[in-house]
Amino acid sequence: MPARIQTDPIKVQRILRVIFSQPRPPVARCRLLSSGMGPAHMLKIGEDIVGSKACLGCGSCMDACPLLARDAQRRQRCDARSSMALETLVAEDCDRCGNCALACPQVDPTIKHYLVQTHLAEGMAELLAKASTDEVYALDLLLSMN
Ligand code: SF4
Ligand code: SF4
Numbered sequence: 001m002p003a004r005i006q007t008d009p010i011k012v013q014r015i016l017r018v019i020f021s022q023p024r025p026p027v028a029r030c031r032l033l034s035s036g037m038g039p040a041h042m043l044k045i046g047e048d049i050v051g052s053k054a055c056l057g058c059g060s061c062m063d064a065c066p067l068l069a070r071d072a073q074r075r076q077r078c079d080a081r082s083s084m085a086l087e088t089l090v091a092e093d094c095d096r097c098g099n100c101a102l103a104c105p106q107v108d109p110t111i112k113h114y115l116v117q118t119h120l121a122e123g124m125a126e127l128l129a130k131a132s133t134d135e136v137y138a139l140d141l142l143l144s145m146n
Helices: 009-021 027-033 060-063 066-070 083-095 097-102 109-118 119-128 136-143
Strands: none
Touching: 009 027, 009 109, 027 083, 027 097, 027 109, 060 083, 060 097, 097 109, 097 136, 109 119
């Protein structure tokens, strides 16, 4: 759970613009720009992790990634479920949809709102452009037959 006082995206918008303009998974860099773990976290561990921006290894970013959802073989190349695994599996084939950053419990909601307001339409436009691929055409064909 992020800290109560979270990163103000306006203060880091220059770097956020750069992050969201690149075809690379944005989640780890958004996580590091966030406020870190809040004091009311529910993890059952003894150490004080308040302020930690570490990857929890929950795999939510990987589950939310449309590229991995489309390409099961690519997904199976790695058993790990972390931002590092996402970076490795997706690399520069990233669709720039922002889903991974939106799904990550360690990215501040303030940054998620900034992403939705400023970059989601652009990312969705790219996804729609890719929707003209044979793969989606085949899916449409399959649906129209049922
Ligand atoms: S395709 Fe979307 S969810 Fe997958 S790594 Fe890129 S921005 Fe994240
Ligand atoms: S969603 Fe989970 S696995 Fe992905 S970067 Fe965030 S904490 Fe790590």
